[in-house]
Amino acid sequence: MRVRNWGALVGLGLTLAGCGGVPEQEDSRRVEAQACPPGVASRVRVVIPPSAPLGSEVTNLTDVQGTLFFATQLRDGSAVLWRSNGTEAGTVQVRAFAAEPLVYPRLSDMVAVGNRVFFLINTVATGTELWVSDGTSAGTRLVEDITPGAAGSALFDLTEVNGRLVFFRQTAPTPTEPSRTELWRSDGTAGGTLRVRNFGADAGLAFNTLKVGGALLFFLAQDTGTTLWRTDGMLAGTTAVKRLDAGLTFILDVGYAGSQGLFLLLDGPNYEVWRTNGTEAGTARLDAFGHYTRLLGALGNNVYVWSEQAATRRLRIDRLSLAGGGKALVTTLPNPYADQEFATPYVQTSAVSGNALYFSMAISSPGPSPLDVSLWVTNGTAAGTRDLFRQLSRSDEYASPIFATGTGQVLFAGSPEGGTTEPWFTRGTVATTGQLADVQPGPGGSSPDGFTRSGSRVYFSAVDDTLRPQLWSVPASFTCPPGPVTAM
Helix, strand or coil, X not given: CCCCCCCCCCCCCCCCCXXXXXXXXXXXXXXXXXXXXXXXXXEEECCCCCCCCCCCEEEXXXXXXXXXXXXXXXXXXXXXXXXXXXXXXXXXXXXXXCCCCCCCCCEEEEEEECCEEEEEEEECCCEEEEEEECCCCCCEEEEECCCCCCCCCXXXXXXXXXXXXXXXXXXCCCCCCCXXXXXXXXXXXXXXXXXXXXXXXXXXXXXXXXXXXXXXXXXXXXXXXXXXXXXXXXXXXXXXXXXXXXXXXXXEEEEEECCEEEEEXXXXXXXXXXXXXXXXXXCEEEEEECCXXXXXXXXXXXXXXXXXXXXXXXXXXXXXXXXXXXXXXXXXXXXXXXXXXXXXXXXXXXXXXXXXXXXXXXXXXXXXXCCEEEEEEECCCCCCEEEEEECECCCCCCCCXXXXXXXXXXXXXXXXXXXXXXXXXXXXXXXXXXXXXXXXXXXXXXXXXXXXXXXXXXXXXXXXXXXXXXXXXXXXXXXXXXXXXXXX
């Protein structure tokens, strides 16, 4: 049985008063907002022609030792691999892939390994197979047609481990043989692309993986038991770490607390929070919840989870110590739509910056789009949990990213009017939250996405005055002067 993991992350927000709630904001209703002048964030280069079909995208932004690699993918089935040093002249096409029918998107799963990138490309001749690039046209090539012919290979969880690429392959069933799960490694050559281990049919490989202690950790969940495994890409280094349960369970979330890995295991009615350092002795269950619970993130020596209080339809945040010893309520967040049966709060995404955990909280609706999405921050205490901004994107197809730049600032996509989004930034208070750029002035919005740091800059895609997504960037560290007084 194949175990597919699923789930949304992170919740909702308004101002909450009362015991265990969120205190009033640092000012009551009006703040001196930060605002960036034009030019702080800027377009790097037009990489998608304005005449390109609607729905064309900039994807797979990847840092490769300080050089950005990315792809443009057009709805006509063509794709281009690019590299950029952050300048217009230094943003160049590496290789173009001609349009082919019924293959969109063409390029996916880009992973940096040393000074090269591996990725998957779908072509009519080979199907989806593994490619590698050193940033030159001549050095961009098919690694190996693992499944010969046009059928293509089902490859997933591409990960850099100790300077080599490690990935999994799911074979197609045949009249004489069922589908099986295999572990592979590659050094970028056909001869060095090898099957490490065959886990056989019905391996129950979960889609969530972790990189801990120089190894890739993964889970096999079957009716006969659920086991945590590790691999360094070699057969001798591919071993079972610990049996987690005697039966079939599901891995819902994975995350990190410093150098340790975290995972949330669903075992019947119990949602179990675990930590692991990649060893049997260092893999332990921290605690369990008897109701729907998901990972939020970690700060210091504590792990934070969220759940819905069914009786009140409010989002609850709990804290668990990495050392064990039980769980404790941090706070509950408000739900202005709690009187509506369908209005359930949940977390969409989260990010850690310094000693703070940022997350977006949404409230579900009868349709696919949420009623409300807001940005929150917490330092792990009730007093330090505050509502920073609303709205974030309420689209059912695009969730606002939250990205920690590594310099104390957090970037996100927001819209004070509740419509289309532009790039915004925050340092954790309402007064240090402001608009980074008005990329597409007017009602259109730029829907910024794919925030990725490479060198001293953060890159992202945004729909600008070309009416197509283009490559934009901003310094990882920037200071913007105060803007006009804005009602909040």
